[in-house]
Amino acid sequence: MNIPSKQPMRIMDEESLDRALTRIAHEICETSIGINSLVLLGVHTRGVPLARRIARKIELSESVVVPVGSLDIGLYRDDLSAGYSPSLKASKIPELTNKRVVIVDDVLFTGRTIRAAMDAIIDFGRPQVIQLAVVVDRGHRELPIKPDYVGKNIPTSVDQKIRVALTEIDTFDAVELKEDIE
Amino acid sequence: MSTKIEAQELKEKDPMYSLGRKHVLDLDDFSSEELETIFSSADAMAEVMSRDIKKVPSLRGKIIMTLFYEPSTRTRVSFEQAGKVLSADVINLAASASSSTKGESLINTTRTLEAMGADVVVVRHPHSGAPYLMARYCDRLRVINAGDGRHAHPTQGLVDLYTVRQHLGDVSGKKVVIVGDITHSRVARSNLWGLLAMGARVTLSGPATMIPMDLLENSGTYSKNNNKGIGDIEIDTNLDRAIDSADIVMALRLQLERQELSLFPTIREYCKYWQVNETRLAKAKQNVLVMHPGPINEGIEITSAVAHGIHSRIKDQVKNGVAIRMALLQELLLPKTGDDV
Numbered sequence: 001m002n003i004p005s006k007q008p009m010r011i012m013d014e015e016s017l018d019r020a021l022t023r024i025a026h027e028i029c030e031t032s033i034g035i036n037s038l039v040l041l042g043v044h045t046r047g048v049p050l051a052r053r054i055a056r057k058i059e060l061s062e063s064v065v066v067p068v069g070s071l072d073i074g075l076y077r078d079d080l081s082a083g084y085s086p087s088l089k090a091s092k093i094p095e096l097t098n099k100r101v102v103i104v105d106d107v108l109f110t111g112r113t114i115r116a117a118m119d120a121i122i123d124f125g126r127p128q129v130i131q132l133a134v135v136v137d138r139g140h141r142e143l144p145i146k147p148d149y150v151g152k153n154i155p156t157s158v159d160q161k162i163r164v165a166l167t168e169i170d171t172f173d174a175v176e177l178k179e180d181i182e
Numbered sequence: 183m184s185t186k187i188e189a190q191e192l193k194e195k196d197p198m199y200s201l202g203r204k205h206v207l208d209l210d211d212f213s214s215e216e217l218e219t220i221f222s223s224a225d226a227m228a229e230v231m232s233r234d235i236k237k238v239p240s241l242r243g244k245i246i247m248t249l250f251y252e253p254s255t256r257t258r259v260s261f262e263q264a265g266k267v268l269s270a271d272v273i274n275l276a277a278s279a280s281s282s283t284k285g286e287s288l289i290n291t292t293r294t295l296e297a298m299g300a301d302v303v304v305v306r307h308p309h310s311g312a313p314y315l316m317a318r319y320c321d322r323l324r325v326i327n328a329g330d331g332r333h334a335h336p337t338q339g340l341v342d343l344y345t346v347r348q349h350l351g352d353v354s355g356k357k358v359v360i361v362g363d364i365t366h367s368r369v370a371r372s373n374l375w376g377l378l379a380m381g382a383r384v385t386l387s388g389p390a391t392m393i394p395m396d397l398l399e400n401s402g403t404y405s406k407n408n409n410k411g412i413g414d415i416e417i418d419t420n421l422d423r424a425i426d427s428a429d430i431v432m433a434l435r436l437q438l439e440r441q442e443l444s445l446f447p448t449i450r451e452y453c454k455y456w457q458v459n460e461t462r463l464a465k466a467k468q469n470v471l472v473m474h475p476g477p478i479n480e481g482i483e484i485t486s487a488v489a490h491g492i493h494s495r496i497k498d499q500v501k502n503g504v505a506i507r508m509a510l511l512q513e514l515l516l517p518k519t520g521d522d523v
Contacts (some may be wrong), residue, residue: 072226075238075268075512088226088512123235 008163011154012175017135017164020151021050024133025057027149033100033129035064043105043117044072044089049168050135051104067094071103076116096125102149106164108134111145136175138162205317205325206510208334210375217379221344223509224502230267231505241270244515247300249291250328251277251307256476256503257328257337261304264507273300292316296323301515304328310368324514332366338475339372341506343380345498346430349471354381359424359466361387361456362434362483363445365394369475370434374415385416387424388434388456391445393417421456428466432473433458433484449482458484463493471495 012020029035035058042051048070055066072089103117114132121130133149138156154177156162161178165171203216230238246265248258258274265272277283282291288307295303302324305313310331317325329335346353358377364370364386377384386393418424425431436452446452463470472484472493480486489496 074226075230075240077240088223088509090225090229092229119239123238124233 006179008176008178010174011177012152014173017151017173017175020135021053022057024149024151025054025061028054028102028131028133029058029062035062035066035100037099037128038064039067039069039094039096039099039101039127041069041071041093041101041103041117041121043103043113044070044074044091046106046164046166046169047071047104049166050106054104054133069093071117071120073113073116073120076119078112078116091120093124096121096127098126098128100129100131101127102131102133104133106135106166107162108132108137108145108147108150109140109162111141111143114145115143135164136162203514205313205320205327206336206514207313207317207325207327208375209336209339209372209379210334212336212376212379214379214381217340217343217376220340220506220509220513221347223513224344224505227264227267227505227508227512228502230508236267237269238267239269240512241265241268241515244270244301245273245299246270246302246304246511247273247275247295248304248328249275249277249280249295250305251282251312252329254306254328256500257306257335258304260500260503260507261326261328261337261511263504264511267504268508268511270301270511288312288315289319292319292323296320302326302511305330307331310334326510326514329368331368332371333368334372335368335475336372337503337507337510338369339376340510341499341503342369342373342432342473342475343376344506345473345495345502346377346471347380348498348502349495350429353377356382356429357385357427358382358430358432359385359387359421359428360432360434361421361424361458363392363437364388364434365392366437367434370432373432378415383416385418385424385428387418387421389446389452390419393419422462422465425462425465428470430471430473431458431463431466432475435475435477436479436483438479453482457482458488460485460487460491463488469493473499476500 028038040051040055042048051068055068058064058066070092072091074088101121103114105113108114118130121127131148134147135151137147137150137153140158152175154162156177159180161180163176163178165174165176167173230236248261250258262272262274280291300323303316304326305316306328307313307330310333312330313325313327327334327336350356360370360373374384458472463472470493472488472495474484474489474496476496478484478489480489488494
């Protein structure tokens with residue numbers, strides 16, 4: 001059986017995670033494209049509460065209502081043997097055509113999830129621009145994808161695991177790095 | 183290969199796949215968790231069906247064959263539509279135009295379809311157990327039972343359960359009355375197992391000649407003066423009594439092609455005692471759901487007013503048919519493992 005892995009190392013706590021999201025929210029507002037046509041799309045599972053949090057921060061500072069959608073990319077994966085999400089969730093997508101769409105996810109790794117998300121988005125409409133916001137960029141990209149907004153760059157080895165815990169799902173906020181010893 | 187494989191072995195679990203099973207032959211061994219996986223997936227599929235572009239790439243490159251030895255509209259078409267929306271290639275074989283008319287055995291047909299590279303075969307057959315026979319001769323091929331004789335129709339059962347769940351949320355403790363020709367209804371059987379797995383209380387009603395003896399005998403407490411079946415199944419041949427405070431009434435199609443069996447004297451008499459009509463429905467709960475697996479003999483087992491009335495969920499059943507079959511194909515064919523990448 002599995003040898004118990006090392007204790008996870010805490011890389012961000014509740015406060016630093018919140019600060020990172022605040023910064024991402026500000027950066028999204030600062031670009032010249034404007035926030036009038038902004039739509040945030042959270043990728044299931046943890047991207048959805050993250051998108052809601054960023055939207056709330058933008059609403060507080062800019063007094064605009066930001067539409068938030070949720071996207072399950074299970075039907076668009078290209079890696080059928082690695083990482084199919086256990087159960088599909090229904091996607092809820094606001095109008096996307098001619099909008100500025102920001103995909104929100106917790107961890108950017110190979111980039112395959114984001115490729116699938118872009119395929120899904122294009123099935124729903126033709127956004128003016130698609131951008132990407134992630135809490136953690138851990139490297140090891142397998143596709144030419146680069147995030148526009150990053151909470152924290154964390155260089156990792158392939159065997160390590162990054163976990164973003166969120167109160168909405170996991171009862172606490174944190175980013176943890178775990179050695180995966182099997 | 184040994185031909186004496188127990189039915190149990192056909193239900194071998196396949197932990198590589200999200201549904202954890204190789205074939206879908208009946209609902210009798212589905213756990214409530216497994217049902218929930220399919221229903222949650224069906225919610226996602228319903229969302230896909232509501233889009234302008236009803237096409238997702240998830241089953242690209244998979245081959246689905248439908249093999250129907252009996253006529254069907256909604257089951258075959260909904261499987262074909264489900265496969266196509268998920269980008270699978272769907273090949274329809276009408277048994278009347280296949281080599282079975284030249285005497286090819288079901289076993290050899292199965293081997294042929296597998297050799298041609300099919301991933302799933304969806305089969306309907308007039309003989310109970312035919313899909314089980316096919317499943318024994320499959321190596322890689324998966325079998326979905328789309329109705330075998332009077333035995334089972336698991337996908338219709340899933341559709342009905344999903345429709346119930348959509349309207350009532352939790353099914354446990356709810357009273358479900360299934361009325362009609364229970365003996366010959368594969369839909370009734372599959373629904374029964376699914377409903378029991380989800381904790382519903384089921385009452386079967388209909389002429390005594392149409393209630394299966396095995397259910398009656400297993401009950402041990404059955405008497406001519408009615409009642410008490412196995413587990414949470416009750417049997418009451420008096421529909422007026424059975425329908426009392428029901429949450430759901432499922433009417434079954436009166437299989438007129440079996441009329442020569444003389445199970446009831448006349449259609450008029452059947453209607454008098456077992457037709458689902460407005461008077462009887464008034465005895466059920468105020469927000470009762472009326473369901474029918476179709477095709478309907480309007481004015482026989484159910485009146486037109488009820489079939490198209492406010493309590494009717496028959497249209498939802500048809501609509502949900504595609505989403506459920508999409509979910510089933512998706513969960514059956516796609517492997518799952520651990521983490522998000």
